[in-house]
Amino acid sequence: MKIKDNKSNIIEISELNKWYGDFHALKNINLNVKEGEIIVVCGPSGSGKSTLIRCVNFLEKFQEGQILVDGTELTDDAQKIRKIRSEVSMVFQHFNLFPHLTIIDNLTLAPIWVHNETKQEAREKALSLLDRVGIKDQAEKYPNQLSGGQQQRVAIARSLCTSPKIMLFDEPTSALDPEMISEVLDVMIELANEGITMICVTHEMGFAKKVAQRIIFMDEGQIVEENDPENFFNNAQSDRLKLFLSQILTH
């Protein structure tokens, strides 16, 4: 199902194909994302969901198809890639904070070096973001002195530092201890309510029900089904989605 009005599409993916060697990882993906839309991508492991969102900020190259991000086409051109990456932030499964820098330096790095902000500006913004994710008092510590949940909240604050238009979440809670998942999800829900465009790869179905406007189910490199949360959970069409839902919702 294609969304008609291209005017407010911030991401347009068409006929996207990707191979790892001989392995066909993404098959003919078509996906448009509107500005401010919250999309959750789920599916069994190896279904290509991470690969898909990693194509959006060109961490993964693709062989066929086209991706437009905010009107700019993704190509090998380093300048364009950097421009897109300054508008698209990513939160990783394993946080990927820079362990040799303090929390505050982790946050101010991109604003200072990529966006040419002054140290003072960057610092003030970083502190207010840390305040928002509830860890302002940890600003001078190093990442490994923080718990997993705190590290992921720092990572979210870091990706917000550049005032991105789009946030990509790559299984942000999968590496966390169970008791820390909710503190991260709370931050994400707050973000979702502020109207930033989000694509989240996650298995947190509670989160999906609560904030997603659209849920996409992928399997074997294809988008199998996409729907609004209500119909997605209660009115699954394909057998593969029914099976998937029965596997993750029985517990």
Added chain:
Amino acid sequence: MSINELQAVRKPPISQIGVVLWLRSNLFSSWTNGALTILSLYMLYISVPPLLDWILISANFNFGTVNIFGFNIQFSEEMATNANCGQEGACWPFVYEKFDMFIYGFYPREEIWRPNLVFVFTALLFVIVKLVRNYKYKNKILLSLVVIYPTVSYFLIAGGLGILNVVETYKWGGLMLTLIIAGVGIIVSFPLGILLALGRQSKLTAIRTSSVFYIEFIRAVPLITILFMASNVLPLFFESGVNIDKLVRALIAITLFQAAYMAEVVRGGLQAIPRGQYEAADAIGLSYFQKNILIILPQALKISIPNIVGSSISLFKDTTLVLIIGLMDFLSMVTATTGDKFWLGRHLEGYIFVAMVMWIMLYTMSRYSKKLELRFNTENSN
């Protein structure tokens, strides 16, 4: 169902700590361990006492009257000579008399204050680096030192500009020369090695291939060969009349040699950096150089500190090979000083002295690397 209360924290049982336990678990934990401990003790017993006897107890310390910082200290009536020095222990008056030779080689005696000033500057350099560590403008200060220190040091030692007498490089020698060669080799090869290591990981095939070729070629050739090439073969490529200084040729050879080893050490560090760090750096929009300078290299170099220092120590020792192309380094001073007809046959004292000085310097380097490791360790600090 049962509910357990929180237990109080206790100290470990006394039998788990203490000297006897340490001995038993570290030195006599098993039959073989015990045998090896006893064997080691025996080896120490047969080697250490005679050595101490030769170096200290039976040694001759008749330096005559020595002026130390303005105080005259009388060791003996007059200084010992080779003849009355004795044979059962070390004859340290030999080293005392030839001390200037060991340190400065054939550098003119009346100009010795110049290298001494450089030694003082070098010591000051360490103090300054330590003092400005938390200072706001530390990067500017350190950067200016990188330019000022070598320039001033070179000017002081070599002379020129009509201010200081020129001292040609063939007169440089001893510990001073060893430090110059090792210092230049280690410091200049460091950035070259980093570039080669990055080149080896480059996506650009031309850069990667030439880096790999260079590194593998140099590492497959002994340093002696490269020194000979630089000393004897290189001049053939230049027109006669173009004469590059022998020391400069040796410095180039050693630097190029060490760069290949440094590249491999740094590459080891680069490979230990998780892919997530590269991805995170890419994702926030850093350029290739920003990514490497701000994110990857600080972490990779930190991991590599022990190997960088190890490689530097081995280069330091390898510099003694320059004597085969006729440079008079610290080690070659043993031959030079014992060639003196008044001190014939005092090789052992010379070699032991050189060994002790080398050991002190290199052991200090290795301890310093331990300290650096601890200081930069933010990964596991709590």
